[in-house]
Amino acid sequence: MTNHFTMMIVFSLLVSLVFTFIAKTGAKERAQYFLYLFGSFTLISIVAGWLMYPFPF
């Protein structure tokens, strides 16, 4: 659990789940929106991590 990537995945899962249930109704809509949010969280975090890689801090 103390792995950065695992923590980021757990964070993304939980936040995406809450946002999905706030924003959408209906099982299919919720599933699509959850996957979209979770995928976006994960992908953007990885891209942002790589973009920050050359920074000296």
Add this chain to the structure above:
Amino acid sequence: METEAVQQEFKAPGIEPSIFHTASTCIAAALVPGLGHAVMKKWDRALVFFASITLMFFIGVGLQGRVFGPDFADLFSTLKFIADAGAGLLYWVARLRGMGAGEPTTYTYDFGNVFIYVAGLLNMLVVVDAFDIARGRKS
């Protein structure tokens, strides 16, 4: 019979729900994540909100995050307190039981803090959602 009539009248479309109902729903939602939705019998949302926000809060505490107390010395301390306290009773239970002292030397400290902040902030969104449902603005 009369009770049924009152309930039907309350559920009828176009009739404004009472201020008392809205206020009690919002207070329940603010105290315990998902309780406001449970009061309105939105069981799926209630379960997801309770499980996610509670888990998030306690993962934050487990990651050595700090549960910030009411400190109004500067803007950031105030904001940290407001974000944390948004979790409602979870926050006060953690404070009163001495949990969430925080250990800044561990590298999970910042992650833990973020989990605790976001648990509180998400619960604020959940209260707004409960308010909208109670007022009949969304289903």
